[in-house]
Amino acid sequence: MFKLFINPKNKKGHINPELQGHFSEHLGRCIYEGIYVGEKSDIPNVNGMRKDVVDALKEMKIPVLRWPGGCFADEYHWKDGIGPKKGRKKMINTHWGGVLEDNSFGTDEFMELISQLGCKSYINGNVGSGTVQEMSEWVEYMTFEGVSPMADMRKKNGHADAYKVDYFGVGNENWGCGGNMNPDYYGNLYRRYQTYIRNYNPEHRINKICCGANAGDYEWTDVVMKTCFKNAEHFHGFMEGLSLHYYTVPNDWIHKGSATKFNEDDWYNTLKKTIFMKELIERHTAIMDKYDKDHKVGLMVDEWGTWYDVEPGTNPGFLYQQNTMRDALVAGINLNIFNKHCDRVKMANIAQLVNVLQSVLLTEGPKMVKTPTYYVFKMYNVHQDAELLDSYVETEEIGSEKDKVPNLSESVSVDKNGTIHVTLCNLSCKDAYDVKVLVADKKVKSVSGEILTNKMDAYNTFDAPEKVKTKRFKANVVEDGVELNIPACSVIQLSIK
Numbered sequence: 001m002f003k004l005f006i007n008p009k010n011k012k013g014h015i016n017p018e019l020q021g022h023f024s025e026h027l028g029r030c031i032y033e034g035i036y037v038g039e040k041s042d043i044p045n046v047n048g049m050r051k052d053v054v055d056a057l058k059e060m061k062i063p064v065l066r067w068p069g070g071c072f073a074d075e076y077h078w079k080d081g082i083g084p085k086k087g088r089k090k091m092i093n094t095h096w097g098g099v100l101e102d103n104s105f106g107t108d109e110f111m112e113l114i115s116q117l118g119c120k121s122y123i124n125g126n127v128g129s130g131t132v133q134e135m136s137e138w139v140e141y142m143t144f145e146g147v148s149p150m151a152d153m154r155k156k157n158g159h160a161d162a163y164k165v166d167y168f169g170v171g172n173e174n175w176g177c178g179g180n181m182n183p184d185y186y187g188n189l190y191r192r193y194q195t196y197i198r199n200y201n202p203e204h205r206i207n208k209i210c211c212g213a214n215a216g217d218y219e220w221t222d223v224v225m226k227t228c229f230k231n232a233e234h235f236h237g238f239m240e241g242l243s244l245h246y247y248t249v250p251n252d253w254i255h256k257g258s259a260t261k262f263n264e265d266d267w268y269n270t271l272k273k274t275i276f277m278k279e280l281i282e283r284h285t286a287i288m289d290k291y292d293k294d295h296k297v298g299l300m301v302d303e304w305g306t307w308y309d310v311e312p313g314t315n316p317g318f319l320y321q322q323n324t325m326r327d328a329l330v331a332g333i334n335l336n337i338f339n340k341h342c343d344r345v346k347m348a349n350i351a352q353l354v355n356v357l358q359s360v361l362l363t364e365g366p367k368m369v370k371t372p373t374y375y376v377f378k379m380y381n382v383h384q385d386a387e388l389l390d391s392y393v394e395t396e397e398i399g400s401e402k403d404k405v406p407n408l409s410e411s412v413s414v415d416k417n418g419t420i421h422v423t424l425c426n427l428s429c430k431d432a433y434d435v436k437v438l439v440a441d442k443k444v445k446s447v448s449g450e451i452l453t454n455k456m457d458a459y460n461t462f463d464a465p466e467k468v469k470t471k472r473f474k475a476n477v478v479e480d481g482v483e484l485n486i487p488a489c490s491v492i493q494l495s496i497k
């Protein structure tokens with residue numbers, strides 16, 4: 001029996017709903033086909049946005065969406081994507097398959113999507129190939145209420161009211177696809193570009209995000225923070241967030257491994273690489289603490305998830321992959337890690353929303369399937385806006401000869417009504433465990449739960465879309481808490497009153 005201890009008296013921080021954020025990029029079939037099909041499509045849509053996709057995302061409670069990239073962001077010129085569609089300039093999407101981008105989905109379409117989803121907006125600006133003026137005018141186009149050249153252009157395009165931009169990223173991966181810069185050079189550019197991201201509406205302030213490190217590049221974090229904070233401690237380095245990108249790649253970047261065909265060794269290797277997220281967050285946090293000890297700047301893990309070889313027969317530049325129970329565990333473990341570090345992690349965005357990398361939804365023509373990852377996000381949404389509770393679970397080491405992991409991962413929160421929510425993952429692909437949940441100083445009255453479980457390589461297809469989905473889970477109230485048996489390869493959510 002493994003004990004899970006919860007201390008409801010020790011609240012450890014607020015869990016921003018944005019920890020369960022998403023990312024949409026002009027990449028493969030994410031935007032076109034996956035989200036936007038156009039008003040004239042036979043696929044049911046509202047103003048061009050797929051109705052099935054929007055409905056599923058609302059049901060999942062999507063809190064924030066990042067757009068337009070990724071690497072695409074640093075070659076995107078926003079003025080090409082506004083105004084009458086016929087006149088929009090076309091471009092080659094050089095990063096992703098060299099396909100023609102017709103710019104029919106631009107700023108106004110993204111804001112329409114945000115309004116249909118009812119979530120926050122995260123726009124990523126272009127530093128790599130864009131000018132300060134271009135970035136500044138984009139912000140003016142989106143957020144200026146009064147009379148101005150850009151606001152007038154927006155009105156002429158049929159959008160009288162200014163939009164709300166919640167987050168604005170000043171470049172993406174500027175250490176790589178966003179310009180191959182050195183950290184001190186980017187840090188200085190950040191200071192300059194962000195100056196012209198004006199807050200036209202004091203009630204709707206824009207949270208500015210500085211480009212952070214690639215995985216374990218701690219030097220980038222140190223130099224960028226130092227450069228931005230120099231003589232600017234009072235302004236918190238002019239930023240509300242610093243990003244971090246880390247993908248779970250099973251083998252290496254050349255032979256990443258199949259999304260669906262893997263063995264037990266691959267399973268534990270993937271989960272071990274996922275758990276590395278904890279070390280990354282803690283080490284980047286320690287560096288950020290040198291400059292920002294009060295944690296005014298959030299660590300925004302705005303790209304994470306599994307990255308496998310593309311599905312056989314699909315365009316290698318489109319990054320289309322299937323999604324199994326292994327991805328469900330990757331999602332559950334990462335979301336638990338983000339919760340546990342919510343004093344520093346203020347947003348995280350899985351890559352990517354539909355049809356690319358670790359997607360929550362896959363589409364094929366008019367068909368749509370919810371992936372195992374979708375169900376994990378839906379179960380975890382109980383943590384949104386809740387308070388993290390002090391918790392600890394006893395574990396044992398399991399795994400392959402090469403890769404060892406703890407058998408269980410958990411996080412616990414309490415919501416505004418006093419209900420305690422536990423999310424618990426069983427990392428073993430073959431063993432079930434008895435678990436006792438002990439809540440200090442509380443007599444448990446009731447418990448309800450949900451579970452996602454199946455064989456480790458099970459996944460949903462367009463012909464069998466409901467093979468993997470959540471079911472009710474039975475846990476028992478006992479004298480001193482709750483008892484349960486967690487099956488192998490599963491993610492559960494418990495609500496305790």
Ligand code: AHR
Nearest residue numbers: 069070071072172173351
């Ligand atoms: O998500 C795919 C790509 O991965 C993004 O465009 C880029 O930011 C990262 O390298």
